Amino acid sequence: MNKDMQGRNQLLWGLIVIAVGVLFLIDFDMxxxxxxxxxxxxxxxxxxxxxxxxxxxxxxxxxxxxxxxxxxxxxxxxxxxxxxxxxxxxxxxxxxxxxxxxxxxxxxxxxxxxxxxx
The missing domain is CATH 1.10.287 (Helix Hairpins)
Structure with a gap:
């Protein structure tokens, strides 16, 4: 995997983790x-x-x-x-x-x- 794809994957996982954190923060009905x-x-x-x-x-x-x-x-x-x-x-x-x-x-x-x- 080249550096560009690694950066993209890290960016994507970072956005997913942030979204999950925001959902928990706003007391999302899970x-x-x-x-x-x-x-x-x-x-x-x-x-x-x-x-x-x-x-x-x-x-x-x-x-x-x-x-x-x-x-x-x-x-x-x-x-x-x-x-x-x-x-x-x-x-x-x-x-x-x-x-x-x-x-x-x-x-x-x-x-x-x-x-x-x-």
């Missing part, structure tokens, strides 16, 4: 812990978004989008949104992996060409 764990995919989505803002490498763009897609799939399957379950929707993960494998070299090649032209 739902039971058993209900909170179902929202962990949103943390994965946040980490994916951090890779996108601003993208430091083409690989980060693709990785961030794949993390967001995975977390969205997991949440939709867990909550049975649109009739999705883990049993009937696992091929979506295969599709996400395939798209990642196709898009990553294209994005890297496109950005390399763009940098050459500048």
């Amino acid at each position: 739902p039971p812990i058993g209900q909170l764990w179902r929202y962990w995919p949103f943390l994965v989505m946040i980490f994916g978004a951090v890779k996108l803002i601003p993208p430091t490498a083409p690989k980060h763009v693709v990785d961030g989008l794949c993390q967001i897609a995975f977390a969205g799939w997991f949440y939709a399957s867990f909550e049975h949104l649109w009739g999705l379950t883990f049993n009937n929707s696992w091929p979506i993960l295969v599709i996400i992996a395939g798209i990642s494998m196709l898009v990553q070299p294209v994005v890297i090649k496109y950005t390399a060409k763009k940098e050459e032209n500048q």
